Amino acid sequence: MLSFADFDTRGYRTVDVRTGYGQWVTTYDDTVEDVMDIALLEDLTEPSWHTVRRAADLGCGTGRTAAWLRRHGVSAIDGVDLTPEMLAVARSRQVHDRLREADVTDTGLEDAAYDLVIASLIDEHLPDLGPLYAEARRIAEPGALFVLVVFHPHFIMTSGMPTHFTSASGEPIAIATHVHLFSDHVTAAVRAGWTLTEMREGVIDDRWIARKPKWERFRNHPVSAALVWRKPS
Numbered sequence: 522m523l524s525f526a527d528f529d530t531r532g533y534r535t536v537d538v539r540t541g542y543g544q545w546v547t548t549y550d551d552t553v554e555d556v557m558d559i560a561l562l563e564d565l566t567e568p569s570w571h572t573v574r575r576a577a578d579l580g581c582g583t584g585r586t587a588a589w590l591r592r593h594g595v596s597a598i599d600g601v602d603l604t605p606e607m608l609a610v611a612r613s614r615q616v617h618d619r620l621r622e623a624d625v626t627d628t629g630l631e632d633a634a635y636d637l638v639i640a641s642l643i644d645e646h647l648p649d650l651g652p653l654y655a656e657a658r659r660i661a662e663p664g665a666l667f668v669l670v671v672f673h674p675h676f677i678m679t680s681g682m683p684t685h686f687t688s689a690s691g692e693p694i695a696i697a698t699h700v701h702l703f704s705d706h707v708t709a710a711v712r713a714g715w716t717l718t719e720m721r722e723g724v725i726d727d728r729w730i731a732r733k734p735k736w737e738r739f740r741n742h743p744v745s746a747a748l749v750w751r752k753p754s
């Protein structure tokens with residue numbers, strides 16, 4: 522398993538997920554770029570969003586992903602997140618039916634209850650992907666899809682940049698970040714019984730450069746990816 526420390530070019534003080542997102546929450550929605558995740562969701566040919574009956578939104582954060590799902594016709598969504606402050610914002614947004622404070626690897630959600638499981642921008646916070654894919658499989662009904670949007674391992678390694686935010690006092694703070702190769706995803710997913718149906722990669726393009734001119738040096742480097750897995754019927 523790779524360690525982010527071997528790639529870190531920033532050396533920011535690092536905090537755990539709950540501490541980090543508990544502070545980032547006030548500026549989170551203004552700093553996360555839709556081109557990172559939403560643009561990839563827009564490009565997927567599956568799922569057929571409007572036919573989704575019930576979705577589980579793992580690592581739901583402030584409800585960004587669920588808000589997008591609702592706009593695309595998904596009407597029943599349950600969310601799970603570890604950080605109470607992020608859940609409070611999601612609650613005020615009213616885009617979920619139920620919200621639970623829990624780990625994505627032990628959600629407490631019902632067995633085989635969802636035809637869509639989605640986890641956007643959380644994998645880099647998990648030391649091991651196996652428990653996530655296993656838990657997603659447990660709560661997915663036969664034939665369900667599991668959509669993951671991930672921070673691209675190439676970008677984490679090339680930029681040496683962890684997931685981070687700027688605190689109220691102006692300090693850049695990293696949130697514990699792990700590097701997962703795509704072979705780590707495939708190994709964990711196949712072991713849990715998932716089959717890959719679609720994959721997209723997003724690169725640093727004009728949309729990114731318009732938002733972050735300093736990233737011209739990363740032009741055409743892959744920065745994020747979407748994976749769509751199916752549970753056998």
Ligand SMILES: C[S@@+](CC[C@H](N)C(=O)[O-])C[C@H]1O[C@@H](n2cnc3c(N)ncnc32)[C@H](O)[C@@H]1O
Nearest residue numbers: 580581582585602603604607624625641642646
């Ligand atoms: C980058 S945010 C993504 C939120 C949302 N999915 C989005 O796309 O905006 C990561 C979220 O994952 C949550 N998270 C990280 N590790 C988690 C874990 N092991 N279990 C539950 N939630 C976790 C954090 O609390 C945070 O709200």
